[in-house]
Amino acid sequence: MASTPFLTVERKNRVAILTMNRPEALNAIGAIEDCDSIVDTFFALGNDRSVSAIVLTGAGRAFSSGGNIKGMQERTGIGVLEQPDSTRANYRRGVQRAVRAMLDCEIPMIAAINGHAIGLGLDLACLCDIRLAADSAKMAASFIKVGIVPGDGGAWTLQRIVGYSLAAELFLTGRSFDAAYAQSIGLVSRVVPSDDLLPAAIGLAEEIAANPARALRLTKKLLREAQHGRAHDVLELSAAYQAIAHETHDHAEAVSAILDKRAPNFTGE
Secondary structure (H helix, E strand, C coil): CCCCCCEEEEEECCEEEEEECCHHHCCCECCHHHHHHHHHHHHHHHCCCCCCEEEEEECCCEEECCECHHHHHHCCCCCCCCCHHHHHHHHHHCHHHHHHHHHHCCCCEEEEECCEEECHHHHHHHCCCEEEEECCCEEECCHHHHCCCCCCCHHHHHHHHHCHHHHHHHHHHCCEEEHHHHHHCCCCCEEECHHHHHHHHHHHHHHHHCCCHHHHHHHHHHHHHHCCCCHHHHHHHHHHHHHHHHCCHHHHHHHHHHHHCCCCCCCCC
């Protein structure tokens, strides 16, 4: 068991910078404890009203190389165990629990893809709301290359970003692709030089975090629900969330600031 958590947290005002911290293993997720670190971190941040944006990146030269291949061979870690029922429970207890924690996070999240994002690593990036990539980054939905399926829910996530046909092509070929291609298919919104990636991601996070905190979380929840909801259902949810937003202090402050022609002073309330 590693002495340091898989995710380290650095705070910069209302922005939390999360770094996958296994550079010697290309930030592969190799143990249940790594998944626990993700769950615990996102749970804590979700309950912290002083956090308005999250940046997720990797230490060293990779974002995350995904699962641990050696662990698959040895039947240890987050994947395959001694028999199918145990393996199923292991996925649900570990990596899927981590995925659920990220799906449930109401805070806007930006993935700063600083290097290789492979398999599970790519799917972690896809769980974020916005993705920026270094020009040197390489990505792949490569589960098929090791004879397995995306057991982390990536089959649900990727096609909502790039569409069914492209997602099928990426999963069924397992081919790797560069940041420029990722941008061309809408998988990432911006490609920047490697040295500029983290400052760009933090700058975007700060721009987001400067807005009213409660409205940010409600807007993200509404965007996520709108991905798979019927138009009439989304309209109903929009009205409900809007009723909540109208009662916040920051909404009143925003209106006053506009009418007074001054900068607003948001408190998160």
